Amino acid sequence: MVQPQPQGGKEQIYQCKECGFKYQEKAWAEKCQAWCSEHKSCNLEIIQHAVQAEEV
Secondary structure, three states: OOEEEOOOOOOOEEEOOOOOOEEOOHHHHHHHHHHHHHHOOOOHHHHOOOOOHHHO
């Protein structure tokens, strides 16, 4: 299960527990985690939706 990350008043961010990528949308974080768990790798089509470090 993806975990929301506290952002101190900012928009909610969700993190994949497998690889650590963070997403603004819970659905993408869940897709990422499912892919990572099953394939033990990252999917480029999914991680393109991750937020940049400076956005977090």
